[in-house]
Amino acid sequence: MAAGFTRFNDAHQRHALNGPTPATLLTAQSESAQHLARSALAIVGALNAQPMYHSPAIHAVYARVRQLAHLASDAADRLLDAVDVLDLTRAGLPVELGDGFLAVVTEQEARRGAGRCFSLVASLTALGASDALATAELFVAERRLRGFVPEHQPPALSHTQNAALRAVARGDVAITGSKPYLRREDLRVSISTIRALESRGLVMREDCPDWFRDERVHLTANGRRDLAASFARPRSTPPAATRPPARPAATAARAAAR
Helix, strand or coil, X not given: CHHHHHHHXXXXXXXXXXXXXXXXXXXXXXXXXXXXXXXXXXXXXXXXXXXXXXXXXXXXXXXXXXXXXXXXXXXXXXXXXXXXXXHHHHCCCCEECCCCXXXXXXXXXXXXXXXXXXXXXXXXXXXXXHHHHHHHHHHHXXXXXXXXXXXXXXXXXXXXXXXXXXXXXXXXXXXXXXXXXXXXXXXXXCHHHHHHHHHCCCEEEEECCCCCCCEEEEECHHXXXXXXXHCCCCCCCCCCCCCCCCCCHHHHHHHXXX
């Protein structure tokens, strides 16, 4: 689901409203948002099908997933409202400007209104990927606490590779001019790390509809499985310090005689 929000946000480009068919773009984006909402509700259904203790953490998981569904649904509704304004304006009919006030507006005014809708939707969905990742981690951590350990054991990854895998899941990693572009300033992900994860079949690249990015890096099915299995995984404890070998008995006896 995190990847769905990332793809939605990548395709949500304001400059496209300046094209000849802004209503078509808004309708397509609305359908994508509706798909995200349905995906979130499907997760709720999957959770309901699992027998488990509804601890405070599990209640939080439910609340977060439902919130993602509401945000996506709200985004879809607002995009459709913008489509209605554009269609009515093109037909020369009045549109509602608030408080039940109707007026005929120009196409330029209608596009500005659509732009405001576009910006609001962008803010509604901006954190969808990171929230989905945090929710998944909370769920796995709680299940581990209750004794439900994932059967799959992920391969050993370096700290750098693991951090990169999480960044990819949050939608923070893109490629621009053969170099990683990172959405957050506190991230450090090299192209060699991305290639190493690619060689292990954990990440893949897709063409990015964002004009300023060439490719977006996404998790593969194996990458999603390995990352989920790593959530809240106990760190291996370092081996205990070894004691110095005991001195031979004869040596010990001579030392005592002195």
